[in-house]
């Protein structure tokens with residue numbers, strides 16, 4: 001599949017291009033009976049509607065309208081058919097209950113002031129603020145501080161707007177749109193994340209604290225392919241900058257461990273591009289340590305999980321066969337530690353100068369990689 005097709009296919013699958021978003025998507029979340037009839041509900045900046053919509057959706061899933069209302073001291077006066085609730089309107093002085101809440105649809109409508117919408121609209125009206133501030137207030141109220149879900153969605157969208165980034169993925173042997181989507185691979189062009197997150201109500205200091213924006217106020221990730229991790233973000237430079245980058249803090253556990261741990265045989269690789277080509281080639285039992293040195297959590301995952309399941313696991317270490325030998329030395333060391341923990345470890349020997357990614361990029365196939373696994377030594 002060529003670059004153009006990959007791009008188009010990605011755009012088609014996710015409806016990522018703003019122009020591909022039908023208007024119904026936008027008004028669809030509003031119950032027609034609630035009288036909003038497709039009016040633009042938020043004061044979101046033009047052209048960023050579809051991304052605002054994604055972030056808003058995420059927040060709405062996390063904060064049920066009724067929880068927020070009750071948190072503000074709202075009490076229902078009576079319950080009507082279908083689990084709907086009626087009470088006094090919190091948006092004006094109300095003597096008879098005219099405020100309808102549908103907890104199932106997460107929507108409200110007031111028969112007194114004819115206003116309605118979702119939890120974000122409520123926060124806008126209740127606090128008299130605009131979209132970004134309403135989002136920020138809601139996040140603060142619920143304790144949802146991390147911008148990472150919004151960052152991931154934003155960088156995923158950027159990937160489809162930068163042909164050179166998709167081209168880079170193709171050069172690294174990644175061509176299946178489904179896989180790119182599954183791993184949620186994105187692209188950080190630089191110079192745009194800060195403005196975007198600020199428009200969603202994240203204060204600059206919190207972005208700097210998270211390591212997404214540097215001390216000078218610029219996006220920390222620039223010209224990087226990004227892979228979201230649990231609680232972190234891995235960025236691989238597509239240019240001359242330092243190749244690998246993480247947010248401050250732990251790189252977390254083994255990649256996709258919950259999915260991989262059920263396999264009796266596991267292949268452990270150093271890098272996300274190694275993992276990606278192997279998943280693409282059908283090796284579902286691959287996990288990644290993000291480097292050749294395992295942290296305590298990652299090591300524990302490989303060992304203790306196994307005891308719990310009551311069976312012995314085999315770990316294939318497919319580390320880089322780099323010229324300076326650091327990958328192989330790390331594999332040797334890890335193999336000894338695993339054997340000491342009664343885990344069978346086998347070292348996969350790749351051709352000199354190769355890692356699993358370059359093995360596939362230079363024409364290796366699944367059958368040949370199987371051969372390497374079979375010949376892996378203890």
Ligand SMILES: [Zn+2]
Pocket residue numbers: 089090091092099110111112113114115
């Ligand atoms: Zn009202």
